Amino acid sequence: MKKADVVVLGGLSGITAGISCRRHYPDKKVILIRKEGTVLIPCGIPYIYGTVGGPENNVIPDGLLENNGIELIKGEAVDVDREKKVVTMKDGQEIGYEKLVFATGSVPLIPPIPGIDKENVFPVKKEFDYLSEVHSQMDEVKDLVIIGGGFIGMEFADECRKGRDINVTVVEALPHCLQMAMDNEFCDEAQAKLEETGVNILVNEKVEAILGNGKVTGVKLSGGQELKADMVILGIGAVPSTNLAKNAGLEMGFKNTIKVDRYMQTYNDPDVYACGDCAEKQSFFDGRPTGVMLASIATAEARIAGANLFSPTHQNCGAISVFSTVINGRAFGVAGLTERMATQIGARIVIGTAEAPDTHPGGMPNSCLTKVKLLFSKDTGVIMGGSISGGKPVGEMINVLSACIMHRMTADDIVKFQMGTHPALTSSPIVYPIVNAACKAIIPLKKSA
C-alpha cells in the first residue's frame, strides 16, 4: 500500500496546505489527491469569459506542487478509514497517511427552482471541462440571464459582454446587488458602473421558474415578468463539499462544514485537519460561526493547518473577511464588518469617511477618486471594518485595512499611520484617505468617550 506522512484531499487550499506543511516539515512526504485533472484559479473563473479568453489561461500550474516536493495523485477519494488511517480511491487504490487534511472546498448551491435542470442552465462549477463547455456555448448566446447579483454574478455580467454582443440581465432577490457584502452606497455605485456597460439589473426579483422545452428559453420572475434567455448562469452561493468527511464520522459544524478548532484540527480526530470552504469558520469579531467563503480565508487557514500538522501551535484568529472586486473598471473592497453588519449585531459605531484622488496631484494620468469608509467601535475606538472603492490600488489598500483590523488598531493608531506616498502611486500624504477617515472619526469618538 502506498503511504505518506501527509495526505491532502483537495484543490486550491490543498495546494497551499501541502506547501505550508513541506515548509514547516521538509522531511515529511506529502501526497495531494484531487479529482480534477486541472485546477482552476477560483476567483479567475468569471474572467475566463472575457479578459483572459478561456479556461486554459486560468490554471494553477502543477509545477507549484513539483517545486515543493509534493506528489500529485489525480483521482477521486471515495472513503476514509480513520482507524486504519487509509484513504481509498475510486479505482480501489489505498493510500495510507499519518496526518490527513480535508481541503475539499465547495460546490455551487443549486436552488430548487422548477426547470433548474434544463439544458444551458449552468451553476458555476470549478471544473475545467465543464467551464470550457460553457465557454463554447456562450458564443452562440443572445440572451443571458444571471441569477444572483453577488460577486460571481456581477463579475460574470461584466465579463460576458466583453467581445460579445449579448443581452445580459442580472436577477437579484434582495433590494441591492452585492448587499450581503457591501453597504448600500457602494452597492449603488457598483450597480451603476455595471449598468453603464449595458447590463440590465433587476432587484427585488426572484426567479420562479426556468422555462423551455429541454433547453432553456426564458425565466419567469416573481413579479410576473418573463425574460428571454438562451443561457442561465447561477451565482447564488456555494455549499461545502463534505460528504467524504461526514461519512468518515467527523463531527460536523455550522451549515454542513467540518468542525475544527483554532489549530484547524478536527474535533474528534487529532490526526485529521480541515481548511478552506469545507471547514467551519468563526468570525474574527464575535467568534460565532460564519458562512463566509473566500480564497483569502481558505489559503490563510491552509497555511495554519499545514504548519500545525505535527505540532499544533499556530492559532487561527478567525475570519476577518477581506475581499475585492472590479466592476467595469472600478474596484471595490471590504475588510471586516460593513455598517449593515455592525448595525445588525447592535454594535455602537462611529463612522469616518474620506475621499481623495489616488495620485497627487489629482491631474496625474489615470488618477481615480478613492472613497474610504471606516467603522470604529464607539466604546473602544478599535477598527471594526472598512470599505473602499477606487482604482487598482484598492486591492492593496484593503489589505492595509486587513492588517489594521488583525492588530486591532484604534482610530488614534491609524491617525498616526506612516504611509508611504508617491505622486503616481498613492493619494497625497495630506489627504491619504485611510488616515483621513480615521481623523474624521476622532471627534465623534471623543464626544462619546
Place this chain on the structure above:
Amino acid sequence: MKKADVVVLGGLSGITAGISCRRHYPDKKVILIRKEGTVLIPCGIPYIYGTVGGPENNVIPDGLLENNGIELIKGEAVDVDREKKVVTMKDGQEIGYEKLVFATGSVPLIPPIPGIDKENVFPVKKEFDYLSEVHSQMDEVKDLVIIGGGFIGMEFADECRKGRDINVTVVEALPHCLQMAMDNEFCDEAQAKLEETGVNILVNEKVEAILGNGKVTGVKLSGGQELKADMVILGIGAVPSTNLAKNAGLEMGFKNTIKVDRYMQTYNDPDVYACGDCAEKQSFFDGRPTGVMLASIATAEARIAGANLFSPTHQNCGAISVFSTVINGRAFGVAGLTERMATQIGARIVIGTAEAPDTHPGGMPNSCLTKVKLLFSKDTGVIMGGSISGGKPVGEMINVLSACIMHRMTADDIVKFQMGTHPALTSSPIVYPIVNAACKAIIPLKKSA
C-alpha cells in the same frame, strides 16, 4: 495685535498640523503663516518637468485651509518672542499665540563645489516661481547633468526626458544610485530601468567643479572626465530650515533639527511644538536620532503635534521610514530597514523573498512581476523591514508592510495574514508575495530558534 490660539509656521506639514488641531479642538482659532504664495506638493516636484506639465498643476489648494477654518497669512515670520508669545513678520506685523508650531521644513543642501553659484545650476527649492523659471529654462537645454542619484535625482532624470530630446546624465558618488534607501538588487533594477530610457548614469563619481563663464557649460568629475552641461540640477539632500527656531532659543537636536519629545513638544517650551523636516526624528527601531526626511513622516508627525497642542497624549512611535518611487514605469518601495541598514547595526536577521505577478492569472492585462524581500529578527521573528518592486500596487503594498512593522508583527503573524485578492488587482492568494516571503523565512527562523 492680531492673536490666535494656535500659530503654525510652515508649508505641507503645517497645513496638516493645522487641520489636525482644528479636528481635535474645533473651538480654537488657528493661523498658518507661510512665506510662499503657493505651496507645491513636494513629492510632485520632479513631475512638474514631465508628466504633470508645469508647477501650476502641482499645487496644494488653499481651499484645504479654508474648508478647515484655518486663517492663512502669507508673509515671512522673522522673529519669535517666546516670553511675550508673539511672532513678528517681516513687515512689522505682530501675531500673538497661545501655542506655536514650527513646521518650517527643509531647504536643499548646497555642496561647496567650485562654480556651484553659476547660472543654470539649480538646487531643488520648493518655490513656485523658482521652479517655473527652471521649467522654462529647461526647454532650451541640450545637456542636463543631475548631481545625486537619490530619489529626487532619479525621478528628475526620468521625467525631464518626457517630451524633450535632451541628454541627461546622473552623477552619483556612491557605487549605486539610491544606495542610501534600497538594497543593491533593487538599486540595480532601478538603475537599469532608468538607463533603458536613455539616461546616462555615472556612479562612483564626484563632481569636482562646475565649469563655465557665468553660465554653466559643463561639470568636471573626480575621475577626470568633463561632461557638457547647459543645466545642472542638484539633488543631494536637504537641511532643516531652523534658523528662526534657533534664534528663538529653542534647544536644537541632531543635525540642526529642533529637539522634540514623543509628543512633538519642544524640549524647553511646553507651548511650542515642531513637526516635519525641521523637527528631530528618532528611529522606530532603535530610538536613535535619524536624518530621514519623508512626507509620510512629516504628515504623521503633524497629525500628532496638532492633536497634542492642548493636551499632550498622542505619542510618536518613531520614524519607520516608508516610501515609494517610480522609475520608468516600475515602482519601488521600502518600509523600515533594508538589509544594508540591518547589517550596519549588527542585527541578526533572516530574509525571506518571493516573486509573483500582481494579477492572477499572470496573463491578465498589465500584469507586472512583483518582487518582495522581508527582513525578520532572527531572535524574535519580528519584521524589521521590507522592500518591494513591481507595478502600481507597490505603493499600497508598502503600506501593508508599514502596518505590519508598526504593530511589530512576526513572520508567523504575517504567514496568517488574511489578504483580499482579486484577479485584476492582486497576486493569487496562493503566491501572494508578502505572505510567501514570510513563509520562506519560517524555516531559517525555526532553525535559529
